[in-house]
Amino acid sequence: xxxxxxxxxxxxxxxxxxxxxxxxxxxxxxxxxxxxxxxxxxxxxxxxxxxxxxxxxxxxxxxxxxxxxxxxxxxxxxxxxxxxxxxxxxxxxxxxxxxxxxxxxxxxxxxxxxxxxxxxxxxxxxxxxxxxxxxxxxxxxxxxxxxxxxxxxxxxxxxxxxxxxxxxxxxxxxxxxxxxxxxxxxxxxxxxxxxxxxxxxxxxxxxxxxxxxxxxxxxxxxxxxxxxxxxxxxxxxxxxxxxxxxxxxxxxxxxxxxxxxxxxxxxxxxxxxxxxxxxxxxxxxxxxxxxxxxxxxxxxxxx
Amino acid sequence: xxxxxxxxxxxxxxxxxxxxxxxxxxxxxxxxxxxxxxxxxxxxxxxxxxxxxxxxxxxxxxxxxxxxxxxxxxxxxxxxxxxxxxxxxxxxxxxxxxxxxxxxxxxxxxxxxxxxxxxxxxxxxxxxxxxxxxxxxxxxxxxxxxxxxxxxxxxxxxxxxxxxxxxxxxxxxxxxxxxxxxxxxxxxxxxxxxxxxxxxxxxxxxxxxxxxxxxxxxxxxxxxxxxxxxxxxxxxxxxxxxxxxxxxxxxxxxxxxxxxxxxxxxxxxxxxxxxxxxxxxxxxxxxxxxxxxxxxxxxxxxxxxxxxxxxxxxxxxxxxxxxxxxxxxxxxxxxxxxxxxxxxxxxxxxxxxxxxxxxxxxxxxxxxxxxxxxxxxxxxxxxxxxxxxxxxxxxxxxxxxxxxxxxxxxxxxxxxxxxxxxxxxxxxxxxxxxxxxxxxxxxxxxx
Numbered sequence: 001x002x003x004x005x006x007x008x009x010x011x012x013x014x015x016x017x018x019x020x021x022x023x024x025x026x027x028x029x030x031x032x033x034x035x036x037x038x039x040x041x042x043x044x045x046x047x048x049x050x051x052x053x054x055x056x057x058x059x060x061x062x063x064x065x066x067x068x069x070x071x072x073x074x075x076x077x078x079x080x081x082x083x084x085x086x087x088x089x090x091x092x093x094x095x096x097x098x099x100x101x102x103x104x105x106x107x108x109x110x111x112x113x114x115x116x117x118x119x120x121x122x123x124x125x126x127x128x129x130x131x132x133x134x135x136x137x138x139x140x141x142x143x144x145x146x147x148x149x150x151x152x153x154x155x156x157x158x159x160x161x162x163x164x165x166x167x168x169x170x171x172x173x174x175x176x177x178x179x180x181x182x183x184x185x186x187x188x189x190x191x192x193x194x195x196x197x198x199x200x201x202x203x204x205x206x207x208x209x210x211x212x213x214x215x216x217x218x219x220x221x222x223x224x225x226x227x228x229x230x231x232x233x234x235x236x237x238x239x240x241x242x243x244x245x246x247x248x249x250x251x252x253x254x255x256x257x258x259x260x261x262x263x264x265x266x267x268x269x270x271x272x273x274x275x276x277x278x279x280x281x282x283x284x285x286x287x288x289x290x291x292x293x294x295x296x297x298x299x300x301x302x303x
Numbered sequence: 304x305x306x307x308x309x310x311x312x313x314x315x316x317x318x319x320x321x322x323x324x325x326x327x328x329x330x331x332x333x334x335x336x337x338x339x340x341x342x343x344x345x346x347x348x349x350x351x352x353x354x355x356x357x358x359x360x361x362x363x364x365x366x367x368x369x370x371x372x373x374x375x376x377x378x379x380x381x382x383x384x385x386x387x388x389x390x391x392x393x394x395x396x397x398x399x400x401x402x403x404x405x406x407x408x409x410x411x412x413x414x415x416x417x418x419x420x421x422x423x424x425x426x427x428x429x430x431x432x433x434x435x436x437x438x439x440x441x442x443x444x445x446x447x448x449x450x451x452x453x454x455x456x457x458x459x460x461x462x463x464x465x466x467x468x469x470x471x472x473x474x475x476x477x478x479x480x481x482x483x484x485x486x487x488x489x490x491x492x493x494x495x496x497x498x499x500x501x502x503x504x505x506x507x508x509x510x511x512x513x514x515x516x517x518x519x520x521x522x523x524x525x526x527x528x529x530x531x532x533x534x535x536x537x538x539x540x541x542x543x544x545x546x547x548x549x550x551x552x553x554x555x556x557x558x559x560x561x562x563x564x565x566x567x568x569x570x571x572x573x574x575x576x577x578x579x580x581x582x583x584x585x586x587x588x589x590x591x592x593x594x595x596x597x598x599x600x601x602x603x604x605x606x607x608x609x610x611x612x613x614x615x616x617x618x619x620x621x622x623x624x625x626x627x628x629x630x631x632x633x634x635x636x637x638x639x640x641x642x643x644x645x646x647x648x649x650x651x652x653x654x655x656x657x658x659x660x661x662x663x664x665x666x667x668x669x670x671x672x673x674x675x676x677x678x679x680x681x682x683x684x685x686x687x688x689x690x691x692x693x694x695x696x697x698x699x700x701x702x703x704x705x706x707x708x709x710x711x712x713x714x715x716x717x718x719x720x721x722x723x724x725x726x727x728x729x730x731x732x733x734x735x736x737x738x739x740x741x742x743x744x745x746x747x748x749x750x
Contacts (some may be wrong), residue, residue, distance in 0.1 A: 027658050048749075051402040053423040054719040065746065070739075136576035137505070160724060244523065244713075247720035262395050263710045265419065266746060 045271035062272035074248055075256040078164065082252065083231035086168045089210045090175030090225050095216065098182030099208065119177025127240045134166050155265065157242050167237055167250060178223060185219035186212070221296045225288055232281055253277060254264035312558040321607040349703060350651055352383045352408040355397065356398035362609065366670045372665040374655065381643040381651045401425045408644035409652040414448045415456060415520050416636035418706045421451035430454045432653040444701040445676035448637040457639035457675030458660040461667070461671050463600045464692060464699040465518055465532060465633040466618040471594040473498055484619030487626035488561065491596065505570055506577040509594050513562050515578065516589070520636050526578065527719035528712045532598065535631040535700060537624055546705035548740035551733040559722055559729035585610040601692050605672035620698055631700040637676070640664050706749040712738035
């Protein structure tokens with residue numbers, strides 16, 4: 001369809017100018033506090049910037065060094081491992097919890113409040129409490145395992161093979177807080193579809209798989225994108241709970257970047273890491289959007 | 304009249320005004336130095352010095368308040384304002400503030416990374432303010448700690464040492480003489496044979512564990528970093544005198560073997576679960592009576608007794624492999640006071656820094672049971688307990704952090720983890736640590 005008019009009219013120009021003026025506070029903030037620093041870090045990723053004494057151009061040296069940096073590659077592995085497991089687990093937990101909370105049972109409002117607690121309980125204290133939950137001798141998890149009869153309980157945060165699973169389990173708890181988002185999606189599923197399905201003889205599980213999930217898929221897609229972004233950048237949990245150990249098994253990408261930037265004072269190198277993370281995230285998001293055409297079903301779309 | 308246009312115009316002006324109001328208000332706080340300082344007859348305006356420190360606990364803060372009040376009373380024209388910054392953030396915030404151009408006037412710091420701050424021109428060269436004349440007032444170790452390229456970049460304030468503390472009640476209970484602490488590494492093993500209490504395969508009380516307590520330079524607190532103290536205690540080195548990594552020597556391998564022996568004594572998962580129950584402060588294993596012997600700082604005695612008044616403890620110099628004390632049998636951390644390179648009132652800040660390192664240090668030492676870097680202050684306190692620490696200074700070394708490996712602990716920790724997990728033996732673990740440190744030095748020195 002070709003444009004009817006090539007030049008906008010005076011009224012249209014004035015209207016767009018006024019809209020820009022309205023968003024100018026935000027635009028200015030964005031340019032000064034987000035876009036500007038991003039361009040600055042892009043430039044400094046090609047330098048040996050250390051804030052207070054050096055700022056010389058070094059070309060691609062930071063980037064080439066990164067690919068031979070054993071700890072950098074380890075941090076990518078750790079972060080990838082964490083993301084691959086925590087995102088699906090978080091979504092599964094969230095969806096199941098939302099379906100449960102959506103059931104019309106007495107105490108539904110109470111359960112909704114309880115399930116929302118992980119979202120409001122944040123910060124350092126929660127992380128430190130989780131360290132105690134995973135305590136090998138007295139923690140809740142090992143005590144429960146002992147009760148069930150498993151006595152060879154893992155050392156969790158003190159064992160390099162169990163430290164990441166421990167953090168993944170913790171992320172599943174945090175994911176409960178996203179129940180509210182799924183609830184909103186669930187409530188928009190038309191009831192007639194369930195009725196039609198049960199008339200056709202579908203079991204509740206079948207209804208869940210064929211009605212609930214497809215109609216919930218836009219919400220799930222949203223959570224996949226934000227979940228992956230969040231997991232790729234998650235590092236404060238490792239910093240507080242394990243400091244990257246044991247044996248660098250929880251050295252996440254962000255933690256390694258923080259160490260390079262603030263202990264070693266190698267800002268240029270850290271800037272290169274930041275931009276690589278940006279590209280990785282963009283590529284993964286792009287793949288998700290491309291793949292979404294196959295499994296995300298927007299109601300009302302003609303297929 | 305087009306009301307919509309009027310309304311739009313008002314809304315836009317309000318938005319722009321609010322945008323402009325957001326900028327520009329912060330940096331207008333008037334500093335008392337607005338008037339030029341060149342005229343000698345100008346009336347003395349009050350200068351307020353901002354001083355950052357990391358003490359806020361009920362244990363430490365009263366002494367700080369007292370020191371600040373004493374200064375403020377004696378110097379009505381140079382007032383000091385103490386600002387608390389948490390210990391684990393203060394150095395990062397300090398360096399960031401220097402870079403941002405609004406640093407405090409004077410800052411208390413841990414001296415471990417002083418060479419970096421001096422090299423990167425973040426700390427001010429105090430010889431320009433006359434600090435070099437103070438050199439002989441301080442213990443040589445601590446003066447070296449503040450020196451970079453022959454110039455002082457901070458004034459030493461407190462140092463410390465390390466002692467081997469032991470629980471005399473436990474000793475009496477198992478038939479050991481409470482007046483005789485362990486002297487050699489073998490003593491530690493033999494005493495622990497009697498002191499250990501293992502119930503149902505779990506550790507109820509451990510006699511000794513070399514990675515417990517504090518035997519590393521404070522900026523790198525972690526149990527694995529404690530190997531630093533033991534390596535130096537065994538007369539090993541981590542860096543040669545050109546500050547290049549030299550960690551995989553025979554002595555270091557033997558030290559790692561020794562640490563692994565202790566880990567095997569209790570069993571890896573048993574000791575890991577045991578140690579996971581404790582941290583520091585009130586939850587220290589020694590304070591809770593779960594560990595009979597531990598290496599800790601001089602101030603530990605006061606803290607432990609405060610947290611557990613029923614504790615009966617004594618201390619001796621840290622045991623060495625052959626029992627002979629030598630200048631590196633213990634190590635010290637160093638704390639000092641620095642003036643940022645872009646401090647706005649360097650002269651007044653230096654006066655306060657001098658006060659802090661001398662008179663205030665005397666007050667702090669007595670009230671907080673600490674150890675001053677200033678010799679005169681140390682000599683002025685005549686109690687036996689204190690003089691014992693002074694004596695210990697001849698057996699105490701200070702390891703300055705190598706300029707190109709500020710994060711050396713990050714290379715040591717995984718090596719210790721691998722050793723304890725059984726993934727690598729001492730030689731392999733140390734070879735990896737050496738490689739990691741060498742890479743670190745290469746990356747940091749590649750300018």
